[in-house]
Amino acid sequence: YPEPELPPSIPDATSFTPPKGIHSSPSRWRDKPRTKHSSPLKPSKSRPLEKPSKKSALPVHRFEPPQREGESSIQEPSLDDKAHPARQVLAFDPNGDKRKEKLALDEEIAKLKRDLQVVSKENDRIRLMQASGRILSFADEEEVFNVVRRHLVDSETQPPPPPSQQLLKAALNPAALLPFGRTTPVVATAEDEVNITDIKSHHPIKMTAEEELPYLQLFSPxxxxxxxxxxxxxxxxxxxxxxxxxxxxxxxxxxxxSKIEMVxxxxxxxxxxxxxxxxxxxARAELGPFVTxxxxxxxxxxxxxxxxxLSWAMGEWYQAAVQRAYLWSKLDRELASKGEFLQAIAEARKKKPARRAATEELEKEAQSASTPSFKKAELVHFMGQQAFEFDIPSKKRSDPTSSVRLEWKIDFDWxxxxxxxxxxxxxxxxxxxxADQRGVLGKLPKLFEDLVEGGQDPSLAVKTIVALVVGEQ
Structure with a gap:
């Protein structure tokens, strides 16, 4: 019988494949050693680190083109390191103003040099004409005239136009016909358009300036x-x-x-x-600071x-000061007779229904005689007075007296x-x-302000306060 062939001692990679099954399980793959790949950033062990040599290396010569004269003085502004380059934010330069001033001076020097060249050429032309006796044309006539105009003719020293020309210019300017103050253009919108047929008022009446003046004087005292x-x-x-x-x-x-001067x-x-x-x-104490x-x-x-x-403030002060002078004169006249004043206080302290009727009668009298007849000397005496003080008369001489001080000050807004x-x-x-345990006396000033702000006549408010003070006696 033939002898069987033995398997090869070294398996062929192309013909031999490992059997499948438990031999290729993942548990065996874990036990296999793996080769660790080193990081490409780390230096490899095959190449030793190069130590810097103590000998200085030879300088590398590079060719750099020479800068021009204008480029050497102008430096490009550097960008800010903290900002993104795409934003093109310039870095802070503490000498930026000086650099701008230097650039302006350099430009002015360059212009002067160009003007000097033009003038030198013109001087050479004139000198040649004098030497040869011939007439030579200008090289650049317009440029020469511009140089002379810039350096010899000053725009600020030009004579002003005559008054007739100024008056003609003012007459042709429609803004000169408007009143004093700056004009603001008004743009008409669709909401401002009004149908002429819906206007209920009459047509404007043509009047002369003398006829219009009385209507305008109604708004001024x-x-x-x-x-x-x-x-x-x-x-x-x-x-x-x-x-x-x-x-x-x-x-x-x-x-x-008052007299006002205006230029x-x-x-x-x-x-x-x-x-x-x-x-x-x-009016100097109250109106003077505002005028100044x-x-x-x-x-x-x-x-x-x-x-x-200014004119409106003077009119406002005059009207308020006249009302104040009337009040001071009225109180001064009523305080002259002690009996009448005490009787008025007694009427103010009547029971509620009767007091209300008396108050209505007093208000009617005040409305009917809103401007009582006072002499001009009395009004002039109290015209600028800001306070009025009087003593409340007592029924008996032995009783202690009290006093009331009224203050009326006039101020102005903008x-x-x-x-x-x-x-x-x-x-x-x-x-x-x-003895005032309820604090009634401390509430009287606030009560007086509420009465005046509520529209009550100041003289009636004064009588109400005085009646309350007399009731505390």
Missing amino acids: FDVTSTVAILHSDGEQPLRQRRIMTFRSKDAPGLFT VNAMNSSIMELKVDSLEPS KLCEGDCNRSMQRNIGI IGEAQNKVAVMIGVPGKWRK
Whole structure:
């Protein structure tokens, strides 16, 4: 029998395949050693680390093109390291202003050098003409004239136009016909359009200036007279007008007088100067600081040299001061007779229904005689008085007396509206304060303010407060 062939000692990789089954299980794969791949960032062990040599390496010569003269002085601005490069944020340069100034000076020097070249060429041409006796044409006539105009003719020294030309320019300017102040353009919208057929009012009536003046004077408590004079025109200033206006009280002549001087630019009708030459002495304490603020410009832009706000503030002060003077005069007249004043206080302390009827009668009397007849001397005496103090008469001489002090101060807001501040202070003996356990005396000033703000006549409010004080006696 033939002898069987033995299997090869070394299996062939192409013909031999490992059997499948338990021999190729994952448990055997875990036991097989794996080759660890080293990180490509770490230096390999095959190449030893190169130690830096102590000998200095030879310098590498590179060719760099020479910079031009203009490029050496101008450096490109560096970008900020903290910002993203795409944003192109420039780094902070503490010498940025100086660099800009240096660049401006360099540009000016370059222009002067170019002008010097043009002038030198022109001088050579003139010198050659004088030497040869021939007439040579300009190399660049326009450039020569530009150099002469820039350096010899100053624009600031040009003579101003004559007054006739200025007046013609002002007449052709529609803004010169408008009143004082800056004009603001008004844009009409679709909501502002009005159908002419739906207008219920009458057509405008054509009137002359003399016919319109009485209607305009209804809104002012003053009679205004003015004079206009043309000022001498200087070389640097435009055509100016000086207007001097005098304000006098219309209903009671002599209570208020003021004189205002105003310098107006005739070209654009703007106010250049505004000052109050004379102001009523009784109005200086309250109206004077506001007038100074407007004229000197220590305020916002809309208030500076605003003649409208100034005249309105004077009218507001005059009307409020007249009402205050009437109140002081009325109280002074009532306090002159002790019996009448005590009787008025007794009427104010009646029972509630009767007191209400008496109050209505007093209000009707006050409305019917809202402007009682007082002499002008009495009103002038109390015109600028901000406080009025009087003693409450007692029924017996041995009884302690108390006093009442009324304060009425006039202030102004930024548009010239008057703001009246009315207050009352009560002066009573010390034992009354100790006996006042409910604190009624301390609530009287607030009660007076509420009565006045509620629309009650100040004289009636004073009688109410005095009646309450007398009731505490």
